Amino acid sequence: MLRYALPMTDVDATTALESPIVARTRLVPPRLRAEVVDRPALVALRMTSPARLGVVRGPAGSGKSTLLAQCFAADPLPAWLSLESSDNDVVALWSSIIAAMRAVIGDFGEAYRRRLLGGAGAVDDVVVSVSNELAERNTPIHLFLDDIHLVEDTMSRRSLHQFVLSIPDGVRMTVASRHSVPIPLGRIRAHGDLVEIGPIDLALSTQEADQLMSSFDPSLNQAERAVLIERTEGWAAGLHLAGLAVAQADDVGSFIAGFSGTDRDVAEYLLGEVLESLTTEEREFLVETSILSRLTGDLCDAVTGRAGGADTLARLERSNAFVIPLDREDRWYRYHHLFGELAAAELQRTRPDEERLLHRRAFEWLRGAGEVAAAIRHGIAAGEFDAAADLLAENNFPMMNSGRAETARALVASFPPEVVADHQPFAVAAAGINAMTGYSEAARRWLAVAETATHEGPRPDGMASTASSIGLVRGSLAPYGVDAALADGHAALELEPRCGENWMLAALLVGRSLVMRGDVDESTEYLEVVASGEWTNIQVYALAELSLIQLGRGDAEGALATANIASTLIHQAGGDDLFIAATAQAATALAAIDLGDERAARVALRAAHRPMVAGGQAMPMDATHARLLLARAALALGEAEIARSYLRDAQGVIDSISDVGVMREEHAELMVQLDALQPGADGVTDEEVTERELEVLGMLPSPLTTQEIGDELFVSRNTIKTHLRRIYRKLNASSREEAVLIARDRGLLQTPND
Numbered sequence: 001m002l003r004y005a006l007p008m009t010d011v012d013a014t015t016a017l018e019s020p021i022v023a024r025t026r027l028v029p030p031r032l033r034a035e036v037v038d039r040p041a042l043v044a045l046r047m048t049s050p051a052r053l054g055v056v057r058g059p060a061g062s063g064k065s066t067l068l069a070q071c072f073a074a075d076p077l078p079a080w081l082s083l084e085s086s087d088n089d090v091v092a093l094w095s096s097i098i099a100a101m102r103a104v105i106g107d108f109g110e111a112y113r114r115r116l117l118g119g120a121g122a123v124d125d126v127v128v129s130v131s132n133e134l135a136e137r138n139t140p141i142h143l144f145l146d147d148i149h150l151v152e153d154t155m156s157r158r159s160l161h162q163f164v165l166s167i168p169d170g171v172r173m174t175v176a177s178r179h180s181v182p183i184p185l186g187r188i189r190a191h192g193d194l195v196e197i198g199p200i201d202l203a204l205s206t207q208e209a210d211q212l213m214s215s216f217d218p219s220l221n222q223a224e225r226a227v228l229i230e231r232t233e234g235w236a237a238g239l240h241l242a243g244l245a246v247a248q249a250d251d252v253g254s255f256i257a258g259f260s261g262t263d264r265d266v267a268e269y270l271l272g273e274v275l276e277s278l279t280t281e282e283r284e285f286l287v288e289t290s291i292l293s294r295l296t297g298d299l300c301d302a303v304t305g306r307a308g309g310a311d312t313l314a315r316l317e318r319s320n321a322f323v324i325p326l327d328r329e330d331r332w333y334r335y336h337h338l339f340g341e342l343a344a345a346e347l348q349r350t351r352p353d354e355e356r357l358l359h360r361r362a363f364e365w366l367r368g369a370g371e372v373a374a375a376i377r378h379g380i381a382a383g384e385f386d387a388a389a390d391l392l393a394e395n396n397f398p399m400m401n402s403g404r405a406e407t408a409r410a411l412v413a414s415f416p417p418e419v420v421a422d423h424q425p426f427a428v429a430a431a432g433i434n435a436m437t438g439y440s441e442a443a444r445r446w447l448a449v450a451e452t453a454t455h456e457g458p459r460p461d462g463m464a465s466t467a468s469s470i471g472l473v474r475g476s477l478a479p480y481g482v483d484a485a486l487a488d489g490h491a492a493l494e495l496e497p498r499c500g501e502n503w504m505l506a507a508l509l510v511g512r513s514l515v516m517r518g519d520v521d522e523s524t525e526y527l528e529v530v531a532s533g534e535w536t537n538i539q540v541y542a543l544a545e546l547s548l549i550q551l552g553r554g555d556a557e558g559a560l561a562t563a564n565i566a567s568t569l570i571h572q573a574g575g576d577d578l579f580i581a582a583t584a585q586a587a588t589a590l591a592a593i594d595l596g597d598e599r600a601a602r603v604a605l606r607a608a609h610r611p612m613v614a615g616g617q618a619m620p621m622d623a624t625h626a627r628l629l630l631a632r633a634a635l636a637l638g639e640a641e642i643a644r645s646y647l648r649d650a651q652g653v654i655d656s657i658s659d660v661g662v663m664r665e666e667h668a669e670l671m672v673q674l675d676a677l678q679p680g681a682d683g684v685t686d687e688e689v690t691e692r693e694l695e696v697l698g699m700l701p702s703p704l705t706t707q708e709i710g711d712e713l714f715v716s717r718n719t720i721k722t723h724l725r726r727i728y729r730k731l732n733a734s735s736r737e738e739a740v741l742i743a744r745d746r747g748l749l750q751t752p753n754d
Contacts, residue, residue: 052164052193053174053175054175054194055175055195055197056175056177057198058178064176065146065176067202068174080100080144083096083147083148084150085150088150088153089410090123090156090159091116092404104141108133109133111129112125123159127166131166142172146175148182148183149177149180154714156182157714160182184711190703212239213225216246219252247277282312282315282316285304285312287346287350288358290343295323295335296309297310302362303358356382357382359379360383362378362382372398373404389415389419390423392408392411392412393428396432405436406437409433412433424449427450428450428466431450468491471491471506472502476619481660483517484659486513489510489513490506492505493507499529504533515548516662517661524549528546543563543566545583546562547559547587547588550562557591557595559587559590560591560592563585563587563591570584579611579619580611580626582630583622585608586604586632589605589637590629590636598637605630606691612630621660628666631643638677639688641726647671650663689727689731696713696724696727700749706720
């Protein structure tokens with residue numbers, strides 16, 4: 001079986017949440033002298049609105065970050081976070097958001113922030129806890145998120161949307177994006193809780209641009225200023241670059257006469273002018289360190305091979321050279337995004353042969369500093385594939401166990417395939433990481449590579465042997481069926497030290513395989529040993545299965561108690577999005593049904609939906625087992641549609657693997673039960689509206705379009721149309737308006753006066 005999130009020690013937790021890069025940086029807003037234009041009228045007009053969400057959209061250099069910084073400076077209790085591509089990992093995102101709030105409220109999130117280390121499954125509860133704590137404190141904090149367009153991961157977007165919808169009174173959030181905002185805005189806009197500022201609002205007026213250019217060179221005449229304003233199209237950063245270049249020009253008239261182009265062309269032209277105004281040492285420093293997303297003195301010294309990086313950064317920041325501080329101590333910086341991109345292009349254009357060397361130096365420094373993900377990215381860019389692969393193979397369990405599974409998967413995907421193929425420990429790690437994150441096809445592909453390679457020497461993942469490492473990953477995926485997975489488990493039991501963590505993983509694989517094979521009595525021996533162990537993430541699997549065994553033996557009360565223990569442990573470990581949580585909920589539902597508590601059974605069945613959606617693609621055989629259990633509970637409750645969905649998903653695995661133990665017969669039996677629940681011939685059914693359909697139904701009274709409802713629920717327009725057809729059928733309605741009226745009459749929707 002694969003490892004999932006492990007509880008971490010206090011030392012590990014503190015390191016993960018409070019490292020200088022993860023937690024203490026990106027919290028103080030950039031001073032952004034590079035773009036500063038005083039626009040109090042715009043700030044007062046738009047950003048002092050009582051709306052809880054502000055959105056600022058504009059291209060690089062448009063002044064969006066400046067506007068955010070102005071609002072930040074004027075706010076009595078602001079928290080700032082400049083987002084990065086690494087914040088696509090939902091755990092990293094919320095660790096950073098909580099750290100930003102802690103910079104303002106020192107003890108914020110103390111009770112729950114370490115739960116994030118349990119993994120993505122903890123995020124929903126943490127988001128709720130953040131909202132609740134803000135409400136309880138009644139503190140008018142204002143959260144600023146810059147560069148939100150960099151957040152592309154679906155789970156991260158969903159969590160931000162959840163937070164926006166639950167922001168308590170008095171709390172505000174303002175975000176800036178280069179283009180579209182990755183948060184559905186339809187419902188927020190419809191409720192009047194949104195203030196939007198777009199590129200047209202951000203473009204400098206002629207008067208504002210004229211003032212800016214005059215501040216650089218008062219001797220510029222109106223015609224000269226007009227030329228620069230026209231050719232930058234009011235683009236704040238472009239005008240600032242032009243101002244810097246004008247201030248250094250020997251012949252202003254010639255400079256203006258030769259100035260042409262727009263957007264990136266303007267930037268590249270002006271970059272050359274600005275670089276020419278710097279000393280040779282400063283120019284080399286800027287170009288060489290442009291490979292870094294974050295800069296600190298020691299790292300810059302390592303990359304450039306010269307001392308004095310900290311002083312150079314401080315001097316450039318003071319001299320307004322597009323260097324932005326990221327912490328209160330001015331230890332960490334970043335370049336203005338546009339400037340950094342153009343400086344990197346300059347490096348590629350003028351010194352392409354040196355780029356790999358610079359990345360190699362960054363890799364070595366970051367590896368030594370323990371910044372694993374950043375080091376691996378630079379190692380790949382440097383062509384140091386073997387060293388970067390070794391680093392990921394050594395750290396894949398710590399990354400996954402601290403909630404960075406998606407980061408690990410993205411790093412694996414960034415390696416050339418031939419590197420994975422030539423590096424067996426890395427191939428095993430790649431298979432395990434992809435299996436855990438639900439990319440079963442990629443996991444099987446890398447597992448096949450690992451099986452054909454040979455590896456001498458110690459295992460970087462802590463396993464006793466290569467054979468047991470491969471066997472546990474292969475057994476978790478079970479591509480060859482139940483008996484083969486069982487054999488892999490027994491082999492690993494022989495190879496790993498008895499009752500160690502990896503031995504327990506092997507025992508769990510044996511126990512689960514025996515359950516799917518139908519040998520329940522024999523499986524109990526292994527599952528009870530695992531349940532008595534000290535590793536929570538392994539223990540909960542065994543407890544869920546033991547609960548089902550108790551139920552099969554007629555002990556419904558004992559089964560319910562065991563299932564509740566499993567669910568509690570899963571929740572405490574932050575595993576609510578893992579499908580094992582669905583297995584525990586299925587056991588709860590089935591035990592509750594046996595005890596006659598239909599309400600508790602329905603609650604458990606609904607609770608199982610989220611982990612099956614989030615984690616149901618990982619470990620296909622085990623997920624199929626969970627789906628059959630949930631289908632059985634759904635059928636017992638008369639939920640034909642839910643049962644049909646789970647059985648359909650289970651069918652795919654059953655059809656693709658010849659040896660699925662007793663699950664083929666179980667599936668056939670449940671299909672017979674499903675056929676008996678078909679609706680009457682008149683087409684009118686007594687089917688209940690599902691939880692998801694209730695979500696859609698709740699949005700029908702709003703002015704949201706079908707597309708906007710889909711955006712709110714993170715599904716496609718076609719999916720919403722399918723839900724609407726089912727809603728209309730179940731309510732016997734022919735239109736959206738009629739469905740709303742009938743739903744209100746049945747108590748499914750509140751009336752406007754409620």
